Amino acid sequence: MTVHEHLTEYAGLPVVDFTPETGREELPDEPDRFAWRISTAFEEEGFSDVLERFLEWVDTGRITALIAGYWNMPSYDGTETVPPAQALTAAADRLPALRSLFLGDIVMEEAEISWIEHSDISPLLAAYPRLERFGVRGAQGLELKPFRSEHLRELRFESGGLPGHIVRAVAASDLPALESLVLWLGSDNYGGDATVADLAPILSGERLPALRHLGLQDSEIQDEICAAVASAPVVARLESLALSMGTMTDEGAEALLSGQPLTHLRSLDLHHHYLTDAMAERIRKALPGVEVDLDEQNDPNDDWRVAAVTE
Incomplete structure (x- = not known):
């Protein structure tokens, strides 16, 4: 992994993006063949909003690998959002097959690694007890x-x-x-x-x-x-x-x-x-x-x- 390029493969699967611009007609037919990167854009929808649409549009019962890409950081864009760890914790019952999770696939052009803001990830790990692979980039506010x-x-x-x-x-x-x-x-x-x-x-x-x-x-x-x-x-x-x-x-x-x-x-x-x-x-x-x-x-x-x- 590098802080200069986004992941193109994760958990042995090719990465596909789900962003505020993703249309329903663009979704692949077999969602379990991909690792999904969910991200928002600067000053657009919050991570939890994009995640909710992903959960509604995709057969998430089959998703095994998920990546949290860029999300709005309150300290430097003024946007108050639900942290990805909190949003994903709340969605655990809708992602029963999840085995691989990476928080913060954010490159330098989006945010320096020291600017990436997290929260307490303990509830997240408790919500997904069958995780086999877990990674985090950034440590500001991490608990x-x-x-x-x-x-x-x-x-x-x-x-x-x-x-x-x-x-x-x-x-x-x-x-x-x-x-x-x-x-x-x-x-x-x-x-x-x-x-x-x-x-x-x-x-x-x-x-x-x-x-x-x-x-x-x-x-x-x-x-x-x-x-x-x-x-x-x-x-x-x-x-x-x-x-x-x-x-x-x-x-x-x-x-x-x-x-x-x-x-x-x-x-x-x-x-x-x-x-x-x-x-x-x-x-x-x-x-x-x-x-x-x-x-x-x-x-x-x-x-x-x-x-x-x-x-």
């Missing part, structure tokens, strides 16, 4: 209480600054089926105040017995995270690990190379880093059977190191 899900396999938070209370809520959740967890931690300047201590329950793996992919990305404390990952019990069972998009330097890489073996991994994503050429070569040689992504090398001598996605 989450620890939860349990027997079915969730993928959980993803994309943010330029993920609050520590969200990370702690995820870490305290019981997710026995979760196979993939991705957290874009971001910058403290945009609310990303999570610490390595907040990540400790995740790194222990105690509540995540099925985890096979872990992404702790886009962080200004990437070296500290690397040091913690180097001895984390959860790593031994992972197939892929992403420590990319942050401010990783040779210090963090040294911690990884000095820690537990990583040769069992299928892939190690370190793109957008501040490694020297020599350290990048050491990593490649140390992990000959691992697909290592070391693209987007930044100047190791740069004193102003930034994560890939912040504002």
Whole structure:
């Protein structure tokens, strides 16, 4: 996923749009063959209005994948609207087959990631207990209480600054089926105040017995995270690990190379880093059977190191 382009595929399905301009005659005959992106336009109808029309026009009992695209943000367009999480929670009985949900497929031309406004998503997760895939972009106003899900396999938070209370809520959740967890931690300047201590329950793996992919990305404390990952019990069972998009330097890489073996991994994503050429070569040689992504090398001598996605 990228913050520059809308999703064209989600949950293995092609994405089709439902907007204020969508006409009933344009709807495909087999709605269950698509992931539906519902969005409004700047200063037009609210998200809940467009969602209601979607629920009336489409056989939503067959819909398995849904995406919330752009919605009016009260703080910068003055429009008071029902937040998507609240609107979707109220519609749960009309979406009984929903298994994949992504909130905030919003690109930079529509709103910076730090401007995307959310609400409490705990009722939403409770309303859809059979979700297998859930993702959120943006973190302003985001609230989450620890939860349990027997079915969730993928959980993803994309943010330029993920609050520590969200990370702690995820870490305290019981997710026995979760196979993939991705957290874009971001910058403290945009609310990303999570610490390595907040990540400790995740790194222990105690509540995540099925985890096979872990992404702790886009962080200004990437070296500290690397040091913690180097001895984390959860790593031994992972197939892929992403420590990319942050401010990783040779210090963090040294911690990884000095820690537990990583040769069992299928892939190690370190793109957008501040490694020297020599350290990048050491990593490649140390992990000959691992697909290592070391693209987007930044100047190791740069004193102003930034994560890939912040504002």
